[in-house]
Amino acid sequence: MDTATQPAGLIRPLSRSVLPVLVVVALVAAGAFSFAVAGSINIPIVIVVGGVVNLALTYVVSRRAEGHRRAVDRTATSVITTLMVAALVPLLSVLWTALSRGTARFDLELFTETMRSVVGEGGGAKHAIIGTAIITGLASLMAVPIGTFTGIYLVEYSRGGRLARVTTSMVDVMTGIPSIVAGLFAYALFSLIQGPGARSGFAGSVALALLMTPIVVRSTQEMLRLVPNELREASYALGVPKWRTITKVVIPTAVAGLLTGVSLSIARVIGETAPLLVAAGLAQDTNLNPFSGRMTSLPVMSYYGYAAPGFPPEADYERGWSAALLLIVLVLVIFTVSRILARVLRPKGLR
DSSP, X not given: OOGGGSOGGGOOOXXXXXXXXXXXXXXXXXXXXXXXXXXXXXXXXXXXXHHHHHHHHHHHHXXXXXXXXXXXXXXXXXXXXXXXXXXXXXXXXXXXXXXXXXXXXXXXXXXXXXXXXXXXXXXXXXXXXXXXXXXXXXXXXXXXXXXXXHHHIIIIIOOSOHHHHHHXXXXXXXXXXXXXXXXXXXXXXXXXXXXXXXXXXXXXXXXXXXXXXXXXXXXXXXXXXXXXXXXXXXXXXXXXXXXXXXXXXXXXXXXXXXXXXXXXXXXXXXXXXXXXXXXXXXXSSOOOOTTSSOOOOHHHHHHHHHHSOOSSHHHHHHHHHHHHHHHHHHHHHHHHHHHHHHHHHSOGGGO
16 A cells, blocks of 8 residues: 555654754765865855755655655645754854854953053943943833833724824834934934034934834734733723723733833844944943933944954954944843843733
């Protein structure tokens, strides 16, 4: 009897050890192909060819052992797994590059020294760390309340009226605004207020807030829509007013998603360079006043480390990569703290 027409109960599934063996065989074959074509082991060629060979081997082996249906199922699973690995490769490559090149200057001096009067070796990113904290913090203070309350209005209060439609359209437009446009807007605004050439940390915060707000609005909308209407109706049935239902029932239920949206918005802007180059400028020393004078952030420092290195250039390269690595660490810390807060603040019945 052909395996394709055998009853499912009579088909013996493949052993778990078979699929890893097929992956190894596919990688070896891909490595041999890469060496024959390029004269060396080329990682992209190995990944692409290895994925194709693995899919073919998986289908053939599974078809002979389990039948057509399970072979197609295993092949589809292999396609999804291969694409996931292909997506992880560049991410892991970026992380590895930042770790390997950024740890050279990831020392105490990086956190305690500035670039004032520093030429060549030495110096640190203290001024950029403080600038990043101030600029991003002010942007969050502006964008998070505005975005959250806008999302609450669109979900809980609007009834599809004209204001809601216009607001939704504007949020969609703002989501696709290039970051440099936000920087130019902030620069033009503060040039009108303070005079031509005005740059400050607050101007950079305004530019980042423009980029953060639509993300917070969208994430708030989606998270509030996931809250079951039964919870709202139960609260209304007890005579609880709408504003109290939102603050005591809806928001606590969606708090995990709301904090995740805020974290995503911060991660979206904390590494922005173009708007801060235009609106905040570059400074070599610490500036604690966001309303006066230029203020440097970590992405701007990293950019200038490669765009305008001094002599020897290796010193600026190392500081630039250390600033990039520090940005990755900051994003990781922000996500970790948000997940902890989400777990702590979530209602007991949903933990």
